[in-house]
Amino acid sequence: MKPIAHFSCLCLLAILPTSLCSQSPRTPxxxxxxxxxxxxxxxxxxxxxxxxSRLAIGGGFSTMGVTLVAATNLNRYLDLSAEGNVFTYTAxxxxxNNLNVNGKLSMASAGASLNLYPFPNHGLRISPGLLxxxxxxxxxxxxxxxxxxxxxxxxxxxxxxxxPITGTALLDLHHLNPAFTITAGWGSLIPRRGGHWxxxxxxxxxxxxxxxLSMALTSGQVCDxxxxxxxxxxxxxxxxxxxxxxxxKYENDLDPLKTFPMVGAGVVYNFAIR
Numbered sequence: 001m002k003p004i005a006h007f008s009c010l011c012l013l014a015i016l017p018t019s020l021c022s023q024s025p026r027t028p029x030x031x032x033x034x035x036x037x038x039x040x041x042x043x044x045x046x047x048x049x050x051x052x053s054r055l056a057i058g059g060g061f062s063t064m065g066v067t068l069v070a071a072t073n074l075n076r077y078l079d080l081s082a083e084g085n086v087f088t089y090t091a092x093x094x095x096x097n098n099l100n101v102n103g104k105l106s107m108a109s110a111g112a113s114l115n116l117y118p119f120p121n122h123g124l125r126i127s128p129g130l131l132x133x134x135x136x137x138x139x140x141x142x143x144x145x146x147x148x149x150x151x152x153x154x155x156x157x158x159x160x161x162x163x164p165i166t167g168t169a170l171l172d173l174h175h176l177n178p179a180f181t182i183t184a185g186w187g188s189l190i191p192r193r194g195g196h197w198x199x200x201x202x203x204x205x206x207x208x209x210x211x212x213l214s215m216a217l218t219s220g221q222v223c224d225x226x227x228x229x230x231x232x233x234x235x236x237x238x239x240x241x242x243x244x245x246x247x248x249k250y251e252n253d254l255d256p257l258k259t260f261p262m263v264g265a266g267v268v269y270n271f272a273i274r
Contacts, residue, residue: 049073049076049190049192050274051073051074051075052072052073052074052273052274053073053272053273053274054072054073054190054270054271054272054273055070055071055072055270055271055273056069056070056071056072056079056081056189056190056198056268056269056270057069057070057268057269057270058189058198058200058266058267058268058269059266059267060200060264060265060266060267061264061265061266062085062262062263062264062265062266063260063261063262063263063264064085064087064107064109064136064206064260064262064264065085065086065087065107065108065109066085066086066087067083067084067085067264067266068083068084068085069081069082069083069189069266069268070082070083071115071189071190071268071270072190072273073190076117076120076192077116077117077118077120078114078115078116078117079114079115079117079188079189079190080112080113080114080115081112081113081115081127081189082110082111082112082113083110083111083112083113084109084110085107085108085109085110086107086108087105087106087107087108088104088105088106088107089104089105090102090103090104090105091103091104091105097150097151097152097246098144098148098149098150098151099142099143099144099150100142100143100144100145101140101141101142101169102140102141102143103138103139103140103141103169104138104139104140105137105138106135106136106137106138106139107136108133108134108135108136109131109133109134109135109136109174110131110132110133110134111129111130111131111132111133111178111181112129112130112132113127113128113129113130113181113183114127114128114129115127115189117188117192120192121192121193123186123187123188123191123198123200124184124186125184125185125186125187125188125189125200125202126182126183126184127181127182127183127184127185127202127204128180128181128182129180129181129182129183130178130179130180130181131177131178131179131180131181131206131208132177132178133177133178134173134174134177134178134179134206134208135174136173136174136208136260137170137171137172137173137174138170138171138173139168139169139170139171140168140169140170140171141166141167141168141169142165142166142167142168142169142215142217143164143165143166143167144159144164144165144166144220145159145164146159146160146161146162146163146164147159147160147161147227150165152239152242152243152245152246153241153242153243153245153246153249155238155242157222157239158222158223158224158225158227159220159221159222159223160220160221160222160223160227160230161227163219163220163221163230164220165217165219165220165221165222165233166217166218166219166220167215167216167217167218167219167233168215168216168218169213169214169215169216170213170214171211171212171213171254172211172212172213173208173211173257173260174208174209175208175209175210175211175212175258176207176208176209177208177209179206179207179208179209180206180207181204181205181206181207181262182204182205183202183203183204183205183262184202184203184204185200185201185202185203185204186200186201186202187199187200187201187268188200189268189270190270191270196269196270196271197267197268197269198267198268198270199265199266199267199268200265200266200268201264201265202262202263202264202265203261203262203263204261204262204263205259205260205261205262206259206260206262207258207259207260208257208258208259208260209258210251210255210257210258211251211254211255211257211258212251213247213250213251213254214247215243215244215246215247215250216243217233217234217239217243218233218234219233219234220232220233221233222236222239
């Protein structure tokens with residue numbers, strides 16, 4: 001029996017290495033393999049995204065007001081987006097040249113943009129667009145208490161103590177309508193790397209034209225320093241001329257707003273629609 005036992009052991013030792021060597025080697029799953037998967041998946045998502053296959057909806061805040069945005073993908077490099085903005089703000093008892101001003105800022109606009117992503121799997125975005133609806137502006141009431149002085153174009157006037165002065169002002173921030181816009185930012189509205197959420201940020205300008213300001217004093221009288229020789233503000237040619245000159249100065253101060261700044265940030269959610 002001993003020779004048979006020895007022979008069996010030798011056969012087993014001969015077969016075992018051959019069996020082990022014949023098995024297919026397995027590549028270990030390490031960090032390098034995992035890192036290679038993510039770019040491939042991102043590239044696959046970007047390549048298979050069909051035109052008009054996703055819709056993004058979001059909102060945020062900008063210098064144009066509270067913003068709502070909707071977007072859809074055109075191809076790997078382009079999105080088409082539309083947005084609307086609205087904002088109002090009221091400020092009372094503002095004094096300028098001793099004119100008391102109660103004003104209201106009213107911002108309302110809507111437009112569309114073509115969003116270009118030079119590097120689709122990253123967030124850089126360049127967006128030319130058109131602001132096709134724009135009513136941005138402000139309105140105000142003016143008043144001068146009776147018996148007090150005010151200045152127009154560096155000339156001092158005195159309001160009648162019995163017939164104080166009132167007036168109005170209108171500011172137009174949409175002289176060019178529609179207006180061309182251009183912005184640049186970070187954050188894809190529909191990320192090419194996949195995922196539903198994005199947090200875009202952008203800066204740019206709207207070429208909305210030079211602001212236009214009109215001021216009118218509609219009632220009341222101005223007098224000399226002693227409160228005599230009073231005349232109506234509507235019939236005093238010197239006052240009306242200086243009022244227009246003062247309005248032109250204010251308008252010149254506002255001239256930088258002809259390239260209206262657009263700075264904003266928000267949150268956007270996208271989903272498949274086909």
